[in-house]
Amino acid sequence: MKEKKLTYKDSGVDIEAGYESVKLMKKYVKKTFTKGVVSDIGGFGGLFAINKDDYDEPILVSGTDGVGTKLKIAFMMDKHDTVGEDCVAMCVNDVLCQGAKPLFFLDYIATGKLEPRKASDIVKGVSNGCIKAGVALIGGETAEMPDFYSEGEYDIAGFTVGIVDKKNIIDGKDIKKGDVLIGLPSSGVHSNGFSLVRKLFFKIKGYKIDKYIDELGTTLGEELIKPTRIYVNPVYDLIKKFNIKGISHITGGGFYENIPRMLPEGLKAVINTKVIERPPIFDVIKRLGNIEIDEMYSTFNMGIGLVLAVSEDEVDSVINTLKDKNEKAYIIGQITKGKGGVELCH
Incomplete structure (x- = not known):
């Protein structure tokens, strides 16, 4: 008997499911594109052009966060099209605190078994959040990690970059008694x-x-x-x-x-x-x-x-x-x- 040839799919990673996920996500991602976006989905990095004429001394402000165990609520409800918005909010609200205008966002979704429709719903939420914040979703990663997550569960994290003129950074140093x-x-x-x-x-x-x-x-x-x-x-x-x-x-x-x-x-x-x-x-x-x-x-x-x-x-x-x-x-x-x-x- 000929020995069966082992494939990546046999180990629990379905590359075809990954392709399908990206295909379903594209319509949501493109809705977020702003005029600074100079790359499309599929590259190794997201490209974004800054209009340097708008700033004297541009400072980049970055932020990263996740959704925490609120994800358990999404699992219990089998509702996955809002937690992506939470992820965006947690990041963009933070950089806003420094006076920065958020420019772009990237997400990271990890799961045990990739379900294209579910992954698409998650990105739909990310897209909705990006549109509300006026930021472009210029990249991301979907990782299928067998045996690492419980069945049907996943994690999502995000990363954003904003910009502020150095003279306009908000750092609280001017706060005084009576404010x-x-x-x-x-x-x-x-x-x-x-x-x-x-x-x-x-x-x-x-x-x-x-x-x-x-x-x-x-x-x-x-x-x-x-x-x-x-x-x-x-x-x-x-x-x-x-x-x-x-x-x-x-x-x-x-x-x-x-x-x-x-x-x-x-x-x-x-x-x-x-x-x-x-x-x-x-x-x-x-x-x-x-x-x-x-x-x-x-x-x-x-x-x-x-x-x-x-x-x-x-x-x-x-x-x-x-x-x-x-x-x-x-x-x-x-x-x-x-x-x-x-x-x-x-």
Whole structure:
């Protein structure tokens, strides 16, 4: 008997599935192309041209992130066309904090067995996020890794590059006592704290993903899968018009970890949590988990996805400009002298 010849497919890697995935992804990728894109899908690297006439001293700002265990919600729901948007949001919102305009994005998707339709849905979400952020999806990688991931599961990570003129970098150094903090609402839990969320709802309470919760007005799954908000378009316009002194993206670590990242030494942020309009999901989590309020603010965004630091004389103009764009924003605190980074007044 002739010995069977081993192939790559025998080991669990289906090259044809990879080809099919790329074919299905192309229509979503091309939707994101901006005028700076000078390469097509399939090259070894993505090419992007910078208009150097727009900048005196151009500085590139990079950011990378993933979606975390929120992916488990997508697996439970078998819904994969939104988590890519989360991945984009986590990256572009971060570089925005330095005053940078995001230019392009690359993604990395790894799975045990490549399913072309599922991979295409993931990239559809990435594409939607890129369009919202005004960035081009110029490259990516899809890795099939047998025996490495559980059946039906995958991971996604992303990388973005933005640009800012050196004189316009936002680093918080000009923040001073008396400056005001403006909050922009989140869409919900965003992409942080899901290890706690999953333990509470599915392990401790034993809820099913399709459980309808009256306080939310929807099922648990539909609430938790809501994509992270992308703040690039409204906030970048503000950066060009006003002296935005600091920007904080409220991600992992909540208020306590992220707001101090934009503050100079010797200053602290005093936050009035009573004015923050919390989405109902946070009250549900707090009540069911019997979680201390400070623990909530050190884990979740609690309804504020982005915080801006501006001088007192520009507050009204900034808020009104956002309202003109149908963007809700309101004062949540101020800067004072002191140590400790953040003081929350409940």
